[in-house]
Amino acid sequence: MERRKVAGALLLSVVLMLVGGVFSVVRAAPTGQGEAKMSIGIAFVVGVLYYASLSPFFANLGFTVLYRPLVAGTLVGLVMGRPVEGMAIGANINVLYLGWLSAGGSLPGDPGLAGYLGTALALGGGLGADAALAVAAPLGLLGGLTWALRLSTCSIFAHWADQRAEKADIDGVARMNYVPSQIWLFIIYAVPVMLAAYLGSQAVAAALGWVGQNLGWAMGGLYTASGALAALGIALNLRFLFRGSLPAYFFLGFMIAALSGGSINLLSLAIIGTCVALLHVMFTSKGEESLSLFPTGGEKVERFKLLSKNDLFQSWLRWLFFSHSCYNWERMQGMGFAHSMTPIIKKLYKTREDISAALKRHLVFFNTQPDIGGVVHGITIAMEEERAMGADISDDAINSVKTSLMGPMAGIGDTIQQGIVIPIALAIGMSLALQGNILGPVVFLVLMAIFVWGVGWWLWQQGYLQGRSAVTNILKGGALNRVITLAQVLGNFVMGALTVSFVSLATKIKFIIGGTTFELQKVLDSLMPKMLPLLLVLFVWWLLEKKRISPTKIMVGIIVIALLGSYPIRGFSIF
Numbered sequence: 001m002e003r004r005k006v007a008g009a010l011l012l013s014v015v016l017m018l019v020g021g022v023f024s025v026v027r028a029a030p031t032g033q034g035e036a037k038m039s040i041g042i043a044f045v046v047g048v049l050y051y052a053s054l055s056p057f058f059a060n061l062g063f064t065v066l067y068r069p070l071v072a073g074t075l076v077g078l079v080m081g082r083p084v085e086g087m088a089i090g091a092n093i094n095v096l097y098l099g100w101l102s103a104g105g106s107l108p109g110d111p112g113l114a115g116y117l118g119t120a121l122a123l124g125g126g127l128g129a130d131a132a133l134a135v136a137a138p139l140g141l142l143g144g145l146t147w148a149l150r151l152s153t154c155s156i157f158a159h160w161a162d163q164r165a166e167k168a169d170i171d172g173v174a175r176m177n178y179v180p181s182q183i184w185l186f187i188i189y190a191v192p193v194m195l196a197a198y199l200g201s202q203a204v205a206a207a208l209g210w211v212g213q214n215l216g217w218a219m220g221g222l223y224t225a226s227g228a229l230a231a232l233g234i235a236l237n238l239r240f241l242f243r244g245s246l247p248a249y250f251f252l253g254f255m256i257a258a259l260s261g262g263s264i265n266l267l268s269l270a271i272i273g274t275c276v277a278l279l280h281v282m283f284t285s286k287g288e289e290s291l292s293l294f295p296t297g298g299e300k301v302e303r304f305k306l307l308s309k310n311d312l313f314q315s316w317l318r319w320l321f322f323s324h325s326c327y328n329w330e331r332m333q334g335m336g337f338a339h340s341m342t343p344i345i346k347k348l349y350k351t352r353e354d355i356s357a358a359l360k361r362h363l364v365f366f367n368t369q370p371d372i373g374g375v376v377h378g379i380t381i382a383m384e385e386e387r388a389m390g391a392d393i394s395d396d397a398i399n400s401v402k403t404s405l406m407g408p409m410a411g412i413g414d415t416i417q418q419g420i421v422i423p424i425a426l427a428i429g430m431s432l433a434l435q436g437n438i439l440g441p442v443v444f445l446v447l448m449a450i451f452v453w454g455v456g457w458w459l460w461q462q463g464y465l466q467g468r469s470a471v472t473n474i475l476k477g478g479a480l481n482r483v484i485t486l487a488q489v490l491g492n493f494v495m496g497a498l499t500v501s502f503v504s505l506a507t508k509i510k511f512i513i514g515g516t517t518f519e520l521q522k523v524l525d526s527l528m529p530k531m532l533p534l535l536l537v538l539f540v541w542w543l544l545e546k547k548r549i550s551p552t553k554i555m556v557g558i559i560v561i562a563l564l565g566s567y568p569i570r571g572f573s574i575f
Contacts, residue, residue: 038080038124038198045079047194050116051186056178056325060370060456063324064422064448069093069136070429072115074441080123084436088129089119091433091440093136095502096229096555098423099236109551110143113193120197133226137555146188154328157181158335158363161326165359168352170342173359174318177339181326217573221566224575225559227504228536232554234495234503235540240419241491242541249276249489253496258529266431266497270424273493281486306385307347312378314343316460319377320453323370332367337377337402344381348388358384361395368406369413371456376405378463412484420487421451427494431501503533508573 052058053066065071069090077086097111118136121127127135157180164172238250257269319340326335338359345358368376380402387393425447433440509520524531543549565574 038120040198042079043120043194043198046076046116046120046197047190047192049075049079050112050193051190053112053116054185054189055182056322060320060323060452061445061449064417064452065445067112067115068422068426068444069097069111069115069118070426070433070444071441072112073119074433074438076116076119077123080120082123084438085129086119086123087433087438087440088436089122089127089132090115091430092129092133092226092230093118094233094426094430096133096137096233097140098233098426098498099239100233100418109140110147111140113143113146114140117193117196117200121200124197124200133229135222137229137559141552146192149188150185151327151329153184154181154326155330157184157326158328158331161335161338161363162360165338165356165363168355168359170346170355170359173335173363174339174342176326177335178322178325217566217568218563220573221559221563221575224505224566225562228558228562229555230502230504231499231533231536231540232551232558234498234537235544236551237419237423237491237495238537238541239545240415241488241495242545243488246485246488246492249273249280249492250496252276253493254499254530254534255496257497257500258534261529262500265435266494266501267428269497270428270490270494273490273497276493277486277489280489281482284485285482306388307344307381311343311347312381312461312464313457315340315377315381316374316457318342319370319374319460320456331363331365333370334362334364334366337366338362340377341381341384344384348384357395361398364399366402366406368410369417371417371452372413372459373406373409374456374460375463376402376409378460378465379405379467380463382464382467416484416487417451420484420491422448424487424491424494425451427498434501499533499537500530503530503537505532505536505575507532507575510572 049066049072053062053072055062058066066075070087071090073090073093074083074087077083077089080086093114094111097109097114100109100111114136118132118139122129122132122135125135157176160180161173161176164176241247241250253269253273256272257264319336322339323333323336325339327333328335341358341362345355349355349358362380380398383393383398383401387398425444428447429440429442429444431440432443506521507524511518511520521532528534540554543554544551562575567573
């Protein structure tokens with residue numbers, strides 16, 4: 001029965017993907033250049049796609065993959081019959097969110113809204129990929145309001161789950177996690193985006209047409225801003241990568257990419273960076289124990305006494321799909337945690353009292369990084385099994401372990417996944433996309449699936465097999481620190497290369513010496529190619545890290561300066 005339920009969930013995911021794709025192909029009609037007419041059907045699909053990126057039905061690849069503008073732009077482009085153009089627009093928008101990090105329930109901007117609605121409006125308004133970022137950026141800021149609404153209102157469904165737990169209704173608790181929450185999320189996510197996509201594309205086209213006719217310099221400013229805004233995305237990521245001597249690898253990646261003149265693609269540069277990172281770890285870890293996350297000799301207790309590996313797998317699948325289904329301020333992932341424990345509770349406890357107590361035990365506040373943090377679930381399952389076999393393990397003991405581990409694992413997980421793995425995978429995918437290679441989003445999808453599914457399931461098992469010693473073993477010998485260092489070296493190298501590829505800034509300033517006219521941009525290029533993009537990235541990082549200026553203020557500042565610098569004075573402008 002359980003296998004059929006899981007198979008049904010997987011089948012539903014596939015069906016939704018296929019239906020969306022078929023519907024897109026059927027409804028899409030090539031429109032060529034310029035304004036694309038937005039039908040209500042296409043607008044509806046755009047809204048559904050945005051909702052899908054935040055839904056639980058894609059095995060945790062919604063938030064990690066579908067939510068990213070690179071993928072969002074590709075899907076919207078497919079819907080509107082212009083997949084390559086949509087992919088390019090999405091890749092450009094994604095540069096701004098390269099260092100985007102959502103931690104502790106916070107959402108500093110909404111890359112999904114910027115990607116889906118921004119691409120739809122850009123294609124509908126005949127806006128090119130270079131300038132689409134300037135239109136999409138404000139949308140990302142607005143998305144934070146809907147996020148706050150979601151986390152506030154979904155707390156209601158947590159109390160409905162409490163009522164089911166009181167009655168020992170295991171399936172009822174599970175349904176409360178994903179049925180009412182998803183109906184509500186569809187209403188607040190899909191419907192507004194559908195209306196905005198349908199009504200807004202013509203308005204954007206009209207506004208851009210007027211600006212092009214009357215304020216040509218403003219369009220030039222928007223193009224300048226779009227190239228400069230990429231520096232913000234890279235600088236945001238550098239906040240997590242600039243540690244100790246590691247910035248040297250940023251400059252190494254930049255110099256190799258700049259001096260090659262773009263002849264080396266980013267995938268090749270990532271391979272070079274990986275070799276450099278391995279060499280760094282090898283030389284800095286000389287004489288230390290081998291790189292192993294779980295050294296031998298740790299406490300490993302015989303498991304699978306009451307539970308089977310299939311029970312463990314069933315529990316992991318529910319977490320994989322539904323960890324954030326009813327995400328809310330009051331419990332955060334608490335309902336998702338309880339939902340993931342339902343196969344375990346069914347197997348271990350038979351009386352109404354024990355079932356009810358177990359459900360209540362796990363319907364409390366819980367929040368961690370869902371993949372790396374899966375080790376906490378494994379430990380909890382091991383403790384529940386020991387308790388069911390008669391061990392003196394209280395409710396407080398189980399919850400104290402959960403509470404004490406969720407924070408550290410969230411910090412480690414967010415650093416590794418959101419701070420390093422996603423940006424690197426995105427960078428590779430974006431570089432391919434901007435070359436017109438449709439494999440860009442596919443490569444990103446594959447890399448993230450390997451991490452989310454492979455690492456997540458492995459750590460879930462390790463937590464269960466090693467029990468409360470699991471986290472100690474992870475940290476033993478500093479092995480994890482070496483893994484993080486390796487990823488940081490690679491991240492710095494790739495971000496340096498990205499500065500060359502994605503940040504665009506050039507000046508039109510000229511000066512006369514001895515009757516000879518010199519163009520400042522040519523002088524700078526003779527000293528170092530891509531000097532202005534490099535200086536801009538470092539300046540934005542300095543504003544973020546040292547002056548603590550918010551990304552929103554920096555974003556607005558870049559747009560304003562680009563517009564002012566593009567305004568002609570006596571026929572001459574800075575940009």
